[in-house]
Amino acid sequence: GENVEQHPSTLSVQEGDSAVIKCTYSDSASNYFPWYKQELGKRPQLIIDIRSNVGEKKDQRIAVTLNKTAKHFSLHITETQPEDSAVYFCAARPFGNEKLTFGTGTRLTIIP
Amino acid sequence: DTEVTQTPKHLVMGMTNKKSLKCEQHMGHRAMYWYKQKAKKPPELMFVYSYEKLSINESVPSRFSPECPNSSLLNLHLHALQPEDSALYLCASSQRTSAYEQYFGPGTRLTVT
Numbered sequence: 001g002e003n004v005e006q007h008p009s010t011l012s013v014q015e016g017d018s019a020v021i022k023c024t025y026s027d028s029a030s031n032y033f034p035w036y037k038q039e040l041g042k043r044p045q046l047i048i049d050i051r052s053n054v055g056e057k058k059d060q061r062i063a064v065t066l067n068k069t070a071k072h073f074s075l076h077i078t079e080t081q082p083e084d085s086a087v088y089f090c091a092a093r094p095f096g097n098e099k100l101t102f103g104t105g106t107r108l109t110i111i112p
Numbered sequence: 113d114t115e116v117t118q119t120p121k122h123l124v125m126g127m128t129n130k131k132s133l134k135c136e137q138h139m140g141h142r143a144m145y146w147y148k149q150k151a152k153k154p155p156e157l158m159f160v161y162s163y164e165k166l167s168i169n170e171s172v173p174s175r176f177s178p179e180c181p182n183s184s185l186l187n188l189h190l191h192a193l194q195p196e197d198s199a200l201y202l203c204a205s206s207q208r209t210s211a212y213e214q215y216f217g218p219g220t221r222l223t224v225t
Contacts, residue, residue, distance in 0.1 A: 102154035
């Protein structure tokens, strides 16, 4: 089955700086890669996703890049704000598979 | 309505109790999911329902029994749980299992004493 590794497990950045979280996946059939943000005590919230037919997607301060050859994808947050502090999970899903496999999570802390 | 709702928010039960968790969505989604999330861990898939039929059971112990009475409702019946079953139980839905986006409910925080 699919295996997703996520790094780093914790990340602290100064407010206004950029944050990058990286994930690698094992199944070359994976074609869908979402990112979820989970604040303490809240539900995971889908913030951005990318499909295997594109290499990059951007939504305001958030962007995701995908390298299919290397089987890795990354989340980029620019101009970080205190409300970006949360745990971020990457995930991957192989084509035709109903199961979404999550990475282990990154706790992002924005330092004011 | 673009939300997945779950009740109750919190549940404390003894090991001999029987209780149920409820999940509801009114987005017309035909795929619904149960996940278990332990502290500081990612969500772990338990069950998938597609068009009200169970399509995935991730080798979950029989003390967890899912039910999908209609396309909007998903239940998780609990019986004879163990303290290690204490966790956040999340429900999610998507348009179909082949659709990409899954949307999560707020979860039920379960404590087994």
